[in-house]
Amino acid sequence: MADAEIENKEELAGLYDLAIPIGMPLSVVHELVDRFELEPVQRNAKIGLLDDETEEMEILVLRGDLETVKAAEKYMFEALDRRVARWDKNERSDRYKEMYDKNAEKRKQIVKERIADRKDEPLDLSI
Incomplete structure (x- = not known):
């Protein structure tokens, strides 16, 4: 050796x-x-x-x-x-889903308000 x-x-x-x-x-x-x-x-x-x-x-x-x-x-x-x-x-995804669900109503309301605000605006389709 x-x-x-x-x-x-x-x-x-x-x-x-x-x-x-x-x-x-x-x-x-x-x-x-x-x-x-x-x-x-x-x-x-x-x-x-x-x-x-x-x-x-x-x-x-x-x-x-x-x-x-x-x-x-x-x-x-x-x-x-x-x-x-x-x-x-899968705690993380459960936690994010819970947060998402909590904020869903708030997001829906924001989208509805944006749609209502734009309803009166003419749609611009020009390129």
């Missing part, structure tokens, strides 16, 4: 990698790095494909001690569950 490989293995002793699943929101990854003080690292790994084959790809991992990595993994999936729950609730 080459000296560089031995040194590299010694540097990594006691460190573990948390593989970040494809599609994990970037904000969750940032939270993990900040909250758990993990080191983001890109490394090659074999990825299982749908047809039972594997392919070597570069993936993002967060590196740290075992206890921290396990805590970060738990937090990562809890954070993802919270995000999915928010997406399922």
Whole structure:
């Protein structure tokens, strides 16, 4: 084994990698790095494909001690569950719909007033 490989293995002793699943929101990854003080690292790994084959790809991992990595993994999936729950609730669109509905009468009145004001004006069809 080459000296560089031995040194590299010694540097990594006691460190573990948390593989970040494809599609994990970037904000969750940032939270993990900040909250758990993990080191983001890109490394090659074999990825299982749908047809039972594997392919070597570069993936993002967060590196740290075992206890921290396990805590970060738990937090990562809890954070993802919270995000999915928010997406399922669709709170934002419900809130906008409520605001839209509240203002609908007001908008109708404004349109009616504009139509009434223009009723007396001659229609200009010239180009």
